[in-house]
Amino acid sequence: MPDKRVAGISGNITRPSKTRGFVDHIVHRLALNIGASAQTFDIEDFGPSLPNARLLDDLAPEARYLVSQVIEADVLVVGSPTFKGSYTGLFKHCFDLFDPTSLRGKPIIIAATGGGERHSLIVEHQLRPLFGFFEALAMPTAIYASDKDFADGVLLSEAIHARVGQAVDEATRAVARSDWRSIAA
Template structure:
């Protein structure tokens, strides 16, 4: 089973950032078995700040750093502040080993009050994760307040479609690393080599090329 770490930088409880993170996780899990771990950065804010000035992580922060290092993939979601990721979100990735995300699939998400900030995914988040040598998935999901519609739980059809597409891409990326598919349980015991299907081919099979 694939290990998935979900990083949510939402500051409130509950938060639309956490809601988006949960929906992206569910969209992935519908297609690929995952063992998910949610990291709420607001609970680590003091630990992150102390690490920035001291260079030493607390036990709680060290455990999360190790979880990220051991994950097969990452979902990272931040609220947008001043047309970019939040300071807490950036600071967390600043205190990770700079090589820890190399080669890992990363699905990006962001939330904000206005659709005008949606490009923060492309001009701020994507370049940062490319710099960290992560495999950033093609579809990133931005959810403005209006995207949740009248029923916050479900959101609009357009948002649901984007979430579904992004989840399918992450499931395909995990499949390329050898994890068994939810819909193909007979392969669960097969060696990893039997599951190595090129990522582009996985996307094509899902109609996502």
């Protein structure tokens, strides 16, 4: 079993979803690249205790376990569908429960999906600042995919595949550096 772990979290609450498929695609591509195990979670997986939780301790044990899997992963892929120009509320609420230092120095690929190009700045204006707050190591290449980039939930756009490859290469280099974990210390 690989000693490195890649975790993905999708901000979508419906299944199946393009966002989940997109995050999962990136997670598996990265895991293959670095020889890691892979797992992807939807916000839905956190269960009914998430919406009313004000602290991590308010979450059901299963949801706390998922949080621990995200925090303990070597690298993260986070993505959200665009909802009114931003990430989904439960996605943000989930991360509101994390300790502000819990993602410090952790390599993260940020991604989003949306109905059209006008939402593409979500990755730079919403997701990057969120993970900047956590002092995570967000990869320079963020990835946004619109509805036109998919067919039947499958990513078809060569341009988006190229951006995924670029972000995966950046994350691979970050994980390979022996000093990235010292940032979190």
